[in-house]
Amino acid sequence: MESLLRQYFSDNKCAYITANHADISFHIGVATQANGNFVKLYLKLEEDRIVDAKYNVSGCPFMIAITAFYVEKIKNKTLLEAAEIQDFNIEETLKLPINKKDRLFLLEDALKNCIKQINRGK
Amino acid sequence: MNSIYLDYASSTPLANEVVDEMVSAISNNDFGNPSSTDHEYGKHAYDLIEDCRRDVANLIHADQREIIWTSGATEANNLAILGSYEFNLKNKSGNIITSMTEHKSVIEPFKTLEKKGLRVLLLSPKKNGEIDLNKLEKTINEDTLMVSLMHINNETGVLNDIESIGEICRKKNVIFHVDAAQSIGKVSIDVKNFKVDMMSLASHKIYGPKGIGALYINGETLGRIAPILQGGGQERGIRPGTLPTHQIVGMAAAFRLAKKHMNNDLNHITKCRALFLKSIASIEDAVINTDEVSTFPGIMSLRLPDLDAESIIFGMKTIALSKGSACTSDSDEPSHVLKSMGLNQEEIRGTLRISFGRYTTMNEVSIAAEALTKIVTHLKLIKGQ
Numbered sequence: 001m002e003s004l005l006r007q008y009f010s011d012n013k014c015a016y017i018t019a020n021h022a023d024i025s026f027h028i029g030v031a032t033q034a035n036g037n038f039v040k041l042y043l044k045l046e047e048d049r050i051v052d053a054k055y056n057v058s059g060c061p062f063m064i065a066i067t068a069f070y071v072e073k074i075k076n077k078t079l080l081e082a083a084e085i086q087d088f089n090i091e092e093t094l095k096l097p098i099n100k101k102d103r104l105f106l107l108e109d110a111l112k113n114c115i116k117q118i119n120r121g122k
Numbered sequence: 123m124n125s126i127y128l129d130y131a132s133s134t135p136l137a138n139e140v141v142d143e144m145v146s147a148i149s150n151n152d153f154g155n156p157s158s159t160d161h162e163y164g165k166h167a168y169d170l171i172e173d174c175r176r177d178v179a180n181l182i183h184a185d186q187r188e189i190i191w192t193s194g195a196t197e198a199n200n201l202a203i204l205g206s207y208e209f210n211l212k213n214k215s216g217n218i219i220t221s222m223t224e225h226k227s228v229i230e231p232f233k234t235l236e237k238k239g240l241r242v243l244l245l246s247p248k249k250n251g252e253i254d255l256n257k258l259e260k261t262i263n264e265d266t267l268m269v270s271l272m273h274i275n276n277e278t279g280v281l282n283d284i285e286s287i288g289e290i291c292r293k294k295n296v297i298f299h300v301d302a303a304q305s306i307g308k309v310s311i312d313v314k315n316f317k318v319d320m321m322s323l324a325s326h327k328i329y330g331p332k333g334i335g336a337l338y339i340n341g342e343t344l345g346r347i348a349p350i351l352q353g354g355g356q357e358r359g360i361r362p363g364t365l366p367t368h369q370i371v372g373m374a375a376a377f378r379l380a381k382k383h384m385n386n387d388l389n390h391i392t393k394c395r396a397l398f399l400k401s402i403a404s405i406e407d408a409v410i411n412t413d414e415v416s417t418f419p420g421i422m423s424l425r426l427p428d429l430d431a432e433s434i435i436f437g438m439k440t441i442a443l444s445k446g447s448a449c450t451s452d453s454d455e456p457s458h459v460l461k462s463m464g465l466n467q468e469e470i471r472g473t474l475r476i477s478f479g480r481y482t483t484m485n486e487v488s489i490a491a492e493a494l495t496k497i498v499t500h501l502k503l504i505k506g507q
Contacts, residue, residue, distance in 0.1 A: 015506075
């Protein structure tokens with residue numbers, strides 16, 4: 001059986017593609033690392049609930065897989081629920097090695113930046 | 123294993139002929155200690171090893187007395203540099219020259235000699251990875267004691283002009299050591315024409331076994347160096363330790379085969395490279411980090427701008443290739459070779475090493491090129507490019 005890591009790494013169903021999604025109004029949050037890794041989250045909200053989520057990502061296989069996994073799981077969650085990243089058991093589910101845990105911080109930063117953007121618009 | 127193997131620069135499978143000869147050496151009465159020549163068993167192993175020494179010497183046009191067995195090219199590099207220091211240089215002051223593109227088994231011994239008081243001059247390569255001959259000539263001065271430069275670079279395939287470098291060193295009366303781990307058996311080498319004083323040879327990069335290599339020491343110009351191991355008189359006292367007969371038999375078999383197949387192998391990998399490049403033509407931004415003319419075609423340093431080689435390799439699950447040299451691929455340190463060629467961290471991160479060999483098929487090349495195209499398309503899509 002293909003590992004979940006590989007499955008989410010290879011997945012692109014939640015990837016943001018400008019040609020397909022440009023007309024949807026998303027809130028955007030970006031986080032980058034000096035080594036070139038980046039995560040860009042696109043969230044569509046109704047009230048405080050995430051009704052659609054997309055991403056762009058660049059980095060190592062773990063960075064890609066955790067982003068795809070997280071974005072899939074936060075749909076239909078509230079922003080508050082989505083912000084509790086540890087509740088999604090990403091580390092255990094995707095067997096994230098200890099030296100790759102900083103990838104989760106990047107994801108967290110992208111979400112925080114997205115929430116900031118949302119709050120600015122309120 | 124069902125993977126397609128495109129990491130020949132890291133190591134190669136044993137040739138069937140090599141396996142047969144090694145099995146025969148292990149199975150037959152070849153177990154005697156080649157140093158125990160008082161009896162038939164020892165003499166037999168001794169004779170076998172001397173035949174192998176001749177075969178290895180033949181490939182580089184050396185005399186068999188100029189070949190010292192080692193555990194591999196790493197040990198040969200260490201022995202050449204540290205052994206020369208102990209024998210010739212330790213009472214001298216001056217400088218020793220190498221390049222930033224060398225293997226760590228040259229750079230680290232150079233650092234050791236720096237701590238012992240010699241001045242290390244590190245040449246940066248040209249943008250294409252080649253050693254700049256003019257720069258080398260200008261760097262060598264009357265205090266220069268030794269130059270160590272590699273023939274084919276293990277990460278990029280860059281082929282240095284050893285013949286011209288040898289000419290410069292001989293003219294300036296400087297000891298010249300060459301790390302030929304990647305070039306031996308793949309391109310023609312004549313140590314006398316190349317004016318080389320020492321040359322490190324590997325076996326497992328040319329379809330021979332791991333754990334065996336050799337150091338060529340020019341009998342006319344150098345004669346001998348000091349050992350770095352203590353405790354036995356083997357190899358004229360230069361490299362103590364009981365010789366592993368079956369490993370040596372395997373290395374010699376691989377070297378004989380290399381001599382026979384050299385032209386065919388070179389033609390074959392040139393075709394593999396050309397087909398691969400043609401097949402990935404749709405990846406328009408792919409860049410080769412070196413110049414075609416000065417690169418050995420078996421090793422390709424391919425850069426996919428703004429992508430992460432780790433993800434490319436992960437995505438090409440059934441293809442065995444590497445993101446840097448095998449020696450450094452388990453560390454997160456960016457390649458010192460690519461760095462010295464002026465590539466920035468992002469460019470290094472997007473670089474793959476693909477290496478072809480005798481047993482690569484055209485079908486495998488096509489499958490690998492297709493897999494690369496597919497993963498690059500995926501990574502660009504999720505990146506939003």
